Amino acid sequence: MPELPEVEVTCQALKAVLEGFSITEIQLNRPDLRYPLPPNLENEICLYSIQSVQRRAKYLLIDFEHGKTLIWHLGMSGRVIVETPEIPFLKASPHDHVIFRTSNNHKITYRDPRRFGFIQLTPTSQLASVNPFNTLGPEPLNNPELNVLIFHNRMKKHTKPIKNALLDQKIIAGIGNIYASEALWQARISPLRAANSLTQPESALLLKELQDVLKRAIAAGGSTLRDYVRPNGEVGYFQYIFKVYDRENKLCEHCEVTNLSKIIQCGRATYYCKICQK
Ligand SMILES: [Zn+2]
Known part of the structure; x- marks a missing residue:
C-alpha cells in the first residue's frame, strides 16, 4: 500500500512534469474507481494551467489556474507511470484506468489493480472544508506548525x-x-x-x-x-x-x-x- 513516502516521491515526480503545463487529453477506461470518476472531467480541467502539485497526508493535490483541485488517492495498489516522448510507451495493462496526456508530451497513467484509489475534483477554496481534509491532523514533515x-x-x-x-x-x-x-x-x-x-x-x-x-x-x-x-x-516505489x-x-x-x-x-x-x- 502506498504510504506517505511513496506518495511524496510520486508527488515530486508529478510536480516536475505538470507544474506550469496543462493536461490536453484524458482517457477514462472505466467510469469509476473506488468512487465514480468526476463527470465531464476533460471539460473541467483540460487546457487549464497547473499551478501546483502538492501532497497532504496520502493525497495528491493538483491545483489548476481556474480554482479547481484534483484530489488523487492511490488506494491500496495504485501506481503512477510517467512516460516521456524519449522512451517507448509501455505495454498497456487492463488495470490502466485513467491516462492523462500533457502539453509537454508526457503520458501519465494511473494503474490500480484493486481499484481502491480515487480521483475527485473540488473547488480549491472548499478543499479545507471537505472530508477528510476538514479533520486531518497536522502534517508530520516540513510543518512549522507542528512541534x-x-x-x-x-x-x-x-x-x-x-x-x-x-x-x-x-x-x-x-x-x-x-x-x-x-x-x-x-x-x-x-x-x-x-x-x-x-x-x-x-x-x-x-x-x-x-x-x-x-x-x-x-x-x-x-x-x-x-x-x-x-x-x-513507474514512480513512487522503491526499496x-x-x-x-x-x-x-x-x-x-x-x-x-x-x-x-x-x-x-x-x-x-x-x-x-x-x-x-x-
Ligand atoms: Zn530488541
Whole structure:
C-alpha cells in the first residue's frame, strides 16, 4: 500500500512534469474507481494551467489556474507511470484506468489493480472544508506548525495504544502501518502502551524518529525520482530496508538477542521487540 513516502516521491515526480503545463487529453477506461470518476472531467480541467502539485497526508493535490483541485488517492495498489516522448510507451495493462496526456508530451497513467484509489475534483477554496481534509491532523514533515508540545498534547488526549493513535489521521496525518512500527522501534517505545502514557521527552523522541524514518524512506525514493523516466516509468516505489516491518521472528538489530514479534492491533499487523521497546 502506498504510504506517505511513496506518495511524496510520486508527488515530486508529478510536480516536475505538470507544474506550469496543462493536461490536453484524458482517457477514462472505466467510469469509476473506488468512487465514480468526476463527470465531464476533460471539460473541467483540460487546457487549464497547473499551478501546483502538492501532497497532504496520502493525497495528491493538483491545483489548476481556474480554482479547481484534483484530489488523487492511490488506494491500496495504485501506481503512477510517467512516460516521456524519449522512451517507448509501455505495454498497456487492463488495470490502466485513467491516462492523462500533457502539453509537454508526457503520458501519465494511473494503474490500480484493486481499484481502491480515487480521483475527485473540488473547488480549491472548499478543499479545507471537505472530508477528510476538514479533520486531518497536522502534517508530520516540513510543518512549522507542528512541534513537540503540539504532538505531545494531541497524543495525551487518547487512551488507545500508541500505535493506533499514530494511525489515527485526525491526531497526526499521513502515518501508515509500516512507518508507525518502524518509528516506534527506532524510539524504543512499546506500541501497546496507552498514547496518554507518553512523557514529553518520549513524545519528542517519537516525533523525531517518525520524521527520521519518513525522510529516509523519501530519500530512498530519490533515486527513483531522478530516474522517473526509467524504462518501466513507474514512480513512487522503491526499496527501503525495513528494520521491523514484516520481520517476525527475525533478530532485533537493537538488542541482538530477541526475535521480533508480530501482533495485531485494530486489525493491522504491528512488529516490535518485546525487550527493547518499553
Ligand atoms: Zn530488541
